Amino acid sequence: MKVGYARVSTKEQNEARQIKAFEELGVEVVYIDKQSGKNAERPKLNEMLAFIRKGDVIIAESISRIARNTKDLLTIVETINGKGAEFVSLKESLDTRTPTGKFMLTVFGAMAELEREYILQRQAEGIEIAKAEGKFKGKPKMEIDEEAFRRECKRWRNGEQTATAAMKKLNIKPNTFYRRVKEMGL
DSSP states (O other), X not given: OEEEEEEESSTTSOOHHHHXXXXXXXXXEEXXXXXXXXXXXXXXXXXXXXXXXXXXEEEESOHHHHOSSHHHHHHHHHHHHHTTOEEEETTTTEETTSHHHHHHHHHHHHHHHHHHHHHHHHHHHHHHHXXXXXXXXXXXXXXXXHHHXXXXXXXXXXXXXXXXXXHHHHTOXXXXXXXXXXXXXX
């Protein structure tokens, strides 16, 4: 069976290009994740790996759709091969059914990882330049009712409620709660 795996990094991105390529190849089942490829813990990827069996061919538009680092790529492909299935990457014309394909997998995996590192580096550099020019100040601070915050913190510190209960009442997330506790010296 031909099994397709598609991934886009955000919910706003569109996987239509990948799906079209699968349709042209007669892919029978497609798994789609809408999240970063920076780690291998993705629901649909795991579902696909559990589903595949001997003789299946897993097709991805490119190596970067499967993994963004060499270690994850090799581990995922090893899992695929361990089940008696094969991996094919369309963009890189990579087919792990051949010895050359297996070798090139490592090379292209390293290149995908390098590309991700370059993206992160350029992003950090861009943010630093924008900060220096006063154009980037980060996410605006969430506005909260300070009186209510102090009251709920006092109840938390006195053991009258949990921090989780205080956060729920204030409708704020843990990182915001603890940062404000520290900033306000509570």
